[in-house]
Amino acid sequence: VTSADKSTKPLILVGGPYANDLVQELATGTKTWTRAQWDAQGAGTAIVNLVNDAFVSGRSALVVSGYTAADTRTVTTVLQNFDSAANKAALLNKNLVVWKNGVVS
DSSP states (O other), X not given: OOHHHHHHSOEEEESOTTTOHHHHHHHHTTXXXXXXXXXXXXXXXXXEEEXXXXXXTTOOEEEEEESSHHHHHHHHHHHXXXXXXXXXXXXXXXXXXXXXXXXXX
């Protein structure tokens, strides 16, 4: 991803601040979960976080991340099956959705 991409395109970023440098950049700017927040939650946790004005004003980034690779795969499956009633209810009109051991909070 180039600087031009960050300023001209909406992005989907997969992985947390440990695995994805762009997510780490957002976390450093307190726009998504930091490493400390992930550490506090632990395994079994995943998020879908729409970050408005992520790197520049007017451009969003969607962070899709889990504490472990398996947690990330779980949450990406939720997005793949977005049209199911349960997934729509959990995701619609929210900027941050957190799954903890399969329960949405």
